[in-house]
Amino acid sequence: MELEAMTLADTNISKDSGKNVGPVILFGAPGAGKGTQAKNIAAVYGIPQISTGDILRANVAQSTALGREAKEIMARGELVPDSLVCAMVSERLTHADCARGFILDGFPRTVPQAEWLDAELEGKVFDKEHARAMPPIVIQIKVEYNSLLQRLTGRRSCPACGRIYNVHLQPPRVADICDVDGSKLVTRHDDCEDVISGRLKEYESQTLPVAEYYRKRKRLIEVDGDQSVEIVTKEALKAIEHGHSL
Ligand code: AP5
DSSP states (O other), X not given: OOHHHHHHHHHTOOTTOOOOOEEEEEEOSTTSSHHHHHHHHHHHHTOOEEEHHHHHHHHHHHTOHHHHHHHHHHHTTOOOOHHHXXXXXXXXXXXXXXXXXXXXXXXXXXXXXXXHHHHHHHHTXXXXXXXXXXXXXXXXXXXXXXXXXHHHHHEEEOTTTOOEEETTTBOOSBTTBOTTTOOBOBOOTTOSHHHHHHHHHHIIIIIHHHHHHHHHTTOEEEEEOSSOHXXXXXXXXXXXXXXXXX
16 A cells, blocks of 8 residues: 555545644754655655755755855754844745645744744734644654664655655655656765765754744644654554644
8 A cells, every 4th residue: 555545544534624723843963864755745645845955956056145154054064044044934925725734844943933923823824723733743753863874865856846765764766866757866965975964963052942842832742753754654653643633
């Protein structure tokens, strides 16, 4: 059975049921599987994945003012300033496809970003009658350090459809070629060992405190990310369903 059908059958969620999902935050270290899971969850609920990393990389590729500012910072594995990232997310949340909910992948990753998001959700995202009233569900995907290294160094992605692969763990059917559309797979510039260590340090010092921020507010649900993609997806879907009753 296809992953999506399997997860739906296991969780009693009907695809595109039109339900209000509200904000879902996928939280975790670089390589934890946020992007992989965001795509699966987005497909199940029919809500968008908002990846701040993807939006920043698109800006770098198009050499926008934001992209020119972010380029060197990202190349060093450091975090882009909160003001730039929050403005970017604020704009994205005004799009109509966010009305029933959205999945934030890679945001917030500093405490000021989390504080900003709370104020933003309080203020203007949703129709008062619907999903806006729902507090965010925060899923922390926990993965051992050595697995993170293997995941990051082996990651390849499709520049056309965005599908994520791993040469060690989830290889494409034909080496370096996307199963979906036949594009040649690419390696991210920041997936080299020097930059990976900088990204992991930034995570420890700036992003881990965000978990505490949400734990204190009883919004954090932990999922063991050292399991197969399918099992992590099932657990994340259960966490979302359970999160609504917190
Ligand atoms: P971003 O793009 O967000 O990168 P990241 O947080 O470092 O996370 P990754 O995309 O590397 O990992 P992931 O958790 O999505 O894992 P994936 O699913 O791909 O950010 C990049 C940069 O942008 C930052 O360094 C910063 O400069 C800037 N930035 C972004 N957001 C920002 C913000 N909010 N504030 C400031 N700056 C910001 O999976 C990884 C690999 O593992 C893949 O190969 C996959 O196939 C494999 N895999 C996944 N799950 C499993 C599994 N269960 N089992 C086996 N393999 C698996």
